[in-house]
Amino acid sequence: xxxAERLFRTYHGMLVRYLTRRLGDHDWAEEVAQxxxxxxxxxxxxxxxxxxxxxxxxxxxxxxxxRDARRRARxxxxxxxxxxxxxxxEPLSLERAQDAALARRAVNxxxxxxxxxxxxxxEGLSYEEIAAALHLSVGSIGTTVARARRRLVEQYEALREPxxxxxxxxxx
Amino acid sequence: MQHxxxxxxxxxxxxxxxxxxxxxxxAHAAACRDCADRVAEARGLxxxxxxxxxxxxxxxxxxxxxxxxxxxxxxxxAAPALAAVPAPAAAAPPARWGHRYGxxxxxxAFVLAGTLVITREANRHEVASRREMPRAGNEQRLQRHxxxxxxxxxxxxxxxxxxxxxxxxxxxxxxxxxxAVKPRVKSFAQEARQQAAAAKKSVAGTNTRALGEAExxxxxxxxxxGVPASSTLAGRRAGxxxxxRLDAVVVTAQSTSATSPPASPRLLSVDSVERGGVSVRRQTxxxxxxxxxxxxxxxxxxxxxxxxxxxxPAAGRADSAAxxxxxxxxxxxLRWRGADGTRYTLSGPVPVDELQRVRAALGLK
Numbered sequence: 001x002x003x004a005e006r007l008f009r010t011y012h013g014m015l016v017r018y019l020t021r022r023l024g025d026h027d028w029a030e031e032v033a034q035x036x037x038x039x040x041x042x043x044x045x046x047x048x049x050x051x052x053x054x055x056x057x058x059x060x061x062x063x064x065x066x067r068d069a070r071r072r073a074r075x076x077x078x079x080x081x082x083x084x085x086x087x088x089x090e091p092l093s094l095e096r097a098q099d100a101a102l103a104r105r106a107v108n109x110x111x112x113x114x115x116x117x118x119x120x121x122x123e124g125l126s127y128e129e130i131a132a133a134l135h136l137s138v139g140s141i142g143t144t145v146a147r148a149r150r151r152l153v154e155q156y157e158a159l160r161e162p163x164x165x166x167x168x169x170x171x172x
Numbered sequence: 173m174q175h176x177x178x179x180x181x182x183x184x185x186x187x188x189x190x191x192x193x194x195x196x197x198x199a200h201a202a203a204c205r206d207c208a209d210r211v212a213e214a215r216g217l218x219x220x221x222x223x224x225x226x227x228x229x230x231x232x233x234x235x236x237x238x239x240x241x242x243x244x245x246x247x248x249x250a251a252p253a254l255a256a257v258p259a260p261a262a263a264a265p266p267a268r269w270g271h272r273y274g275x276x277x278x279x280x281a282f283v284l285a286g287t288l289v290i291t292r293e294a295n296r297h298e299v300a301s302r303r304e305m306p307r308a309g310n311e312q313r314l315q316r317h318x319x320x321x322x323x324x325x326x327x328x329x330x331x332x333x334x335x336x337x338x339x340x341x342x343x344x345x346x347x348x349x350x351x352a353v354k355p356r357v358k359s360f361a362q363e364a365r366q367q368a369a370a371a372k373k374s375v376a377g378t379n380t381r382a383l384g385e386a387e388x389x390x391x392x393x394x395x396x397x398g399v400p401a402s403s404t405l406a407g408r409r410a411g412x413x414x415x416x417r418l419d420a421v422v423v424t425a426q427s428t429s430a431t432s433p434p435a436s437p438r439l440l441s442v443d444s445v446e447r448g449g450v451s452v453r454r455q456t457x458x459x460x461x462x463x464x465x466x467x468x469x470x471x472x473x474x475x476x477x478x479x480x481x482x483x484x485p486a487a488g489r490a491d492s493a494a495x496x497x498x499x500x501x502x503x504x505x506l507r508w509r510g511a512d513g514t515r516y517t518l519s520g521p522v523p524v525d526e527l528q529r530v531r532a533a534l535g536l537k
Binding site: 017020021024096097099100102103104106107118119121122126127140141142143144145146147148149150152153156 | 228
């Protein structure tokens, strides 16, 4: 197994999940992940591999966002049209869609740094790796992650509250 | 030692502290009831946030919540359109197709015209919506994403990985028919409080107990939060100023009688696709043969001319039809533009003339 394959096997899954959670778009996440690995292959030697991969992915997302949005919209439309499964979207489970929508809103309500730190932690990155990827001190990661978790849960709870009230089902 | 701060507690639970510091934190938490409570709360937050984030893995592509102004919501609350949607077939005698078609069209118009807000309301039976069962693919995907994230943290450190069995159990429960599920809601705050209470009972035990064990009961009750089968569509949340859009699954005519023409489509689901800031409404229909066709509706006013280049070939023409593939399972696409400029795309693995019939059956010009 060469280096490229090892890198891909090791990090592709977690990176795509991280990006999907962050961007809310699986296709976009795949694109960014692919580009990340392409860039990794250009490197002779990687130190702190996992932190490097996430740092590059973060930068690509930032650059992507700066790019002309219309170009991306066009590509997305073209991609949708050429994809075979366009005729068979997964039937939406109402409950799951609502869960996901609430989760998305709660995540988006976090400060950028808190959100990225938490998402990377969820992928198993160590505090050192998170610090390296976000250019923060290691000592601050605990506070950052703690704050992110608390706010995420509070936000989610706050968003759920009206729904629960309107349905008349009291908490048991 | 001073009391533990949140950052230190989370760092400890994440296995990010050195051996000496971790031992000091553990010793303090074992001796200090306040800090033990906070450790338990942090455990609850870790588990809860993991669970919230897991929901993001299962999101259908492009589904985003959209907030809308209170005025629009209020208009929907007052809309009498609910009565136009057919009752479940089980409760009604088989209707003539024409009649059914009219109602279906009304239902489609209702869906097309705006945003649906779905709530549970037991005393309104005009509309019955059936929950769509997650398909096997969904289940698999959920399983995959429910697996604990790989971690390089020291094995001895307390881990915050989600508990897969509980998560899978949740998925299975959600796949069950809804009526048996009595919706129960347990807040994360309660979950954290429960854990805090447990911690008080065994302060020393809390520090070494596996997180997965501690959270299973709470997880169970959280996952049983369900939407009953008799979910109704209504603008109940109108007064709240903002609400979620597009979360509706509507099933109108449940069965078709022998008098139905072959192409009477059954509305399976409605969702929205966000494309470059343009919201495209997507409706999936099931034809009698089981084929699924998708109707995409792009409202004219929301479409800046230069942002929809791929759809441009359809512009200026009344109709365009294309086959993506020449094989027998080819996907055909039918595009046209309504009188008001609305763009429609109907696609599915059926011949174009079948798509035309579907289009006619839906009353789309």
